[in-house]
Amino acid sequence: MFCNETALSTCTSSVGGILTPQRITVDASYGSAPxxxxxxxxxxxxxxxxxxxxxxxxxxxxxxxxxxxxxxxxxxxxxxxxxxxxxxxxxxxxxxxxxxxxxxxxxxxxxxxxxxxxxxxxxxxxxxxxxxxx
Structure with a gap:
């Protein structure tokens, strides 16, 4: 899986040699405002x-x-x-x-x-x- 470093919410995975976009779900406690x-x-x-x-x-x-x-x-x-x-x-x-x-x-x-x-x-x-x- 390859992640776009500037946007952690989008990644690609290689399925059968084809890169397909995926969404990453982020836990609400991760990176939230204090x-x-x-x-x-x-x-x-x-x-x-x-x-x-x-x-x-x-x-x-x-x-x-x-x-x-x-x-x-x-x-x-x-x-x-x-x-x-x-x-x-x-x-x-x-x-x-x-x-x-x-x-x-x-x-x-x-x-x-x-x-x-x-x-x-x-x-x-x-x-x-x-x-x-x-």
Whole structure:
């Protein structure tokens, strides 16, 4: 199966030597825009689903916009089911840009933080209230 890199929704497969277009169904949690809201003067971004190179853009845009507007950004990562190096890189860059706190990372995200060593660099709290209090 060959995928068009600029449009992940169309692919072709070779059936009997003939390339035929196919539709890819994408899970709603993959690449969807995160929920966002203000809490105690901080901007909270509640990420959910899977984050990799192909799906990181909505989260990146949300973090960049929040960093420009708010003195503190909180990322609720409790509903992140998969994250790879693109997610990790984004968080490190966001951390370098301004105050970022990660809240209640899922088991998979905690493991990624431990393996990479960023759990000692990023500010991690259990709740949004804890994150905005410190």
């Amino acid at each position: 929920r966002q809201y203000e809490y105690r003067g901080a901007w909270v971004i509640a990420a959910s689903g899977e984050y990799d190179l192909a799906s990181i853009a909505p989260l990146r845009e949300a973090l960049q916009a929040a960093a420009r507007k708010y003195p503190m950004v909180v990322l609720d990562a409790s509903a992140v089911t998969f994250a790879d190096s693109a997610f990790l890189n984004l968080l490190i860059l966001a951390h370098q840009t301004g105050p970022l706190c990660i809240v209640a990372p899922s088991r998979q995200v905690r493991r990624l933080f431990q393996v990479s060593g960023v759990d000692s660099v990023l500010k991690i709290r259990q709740t949004v209230t804890d994150a905005t209090a410190s």
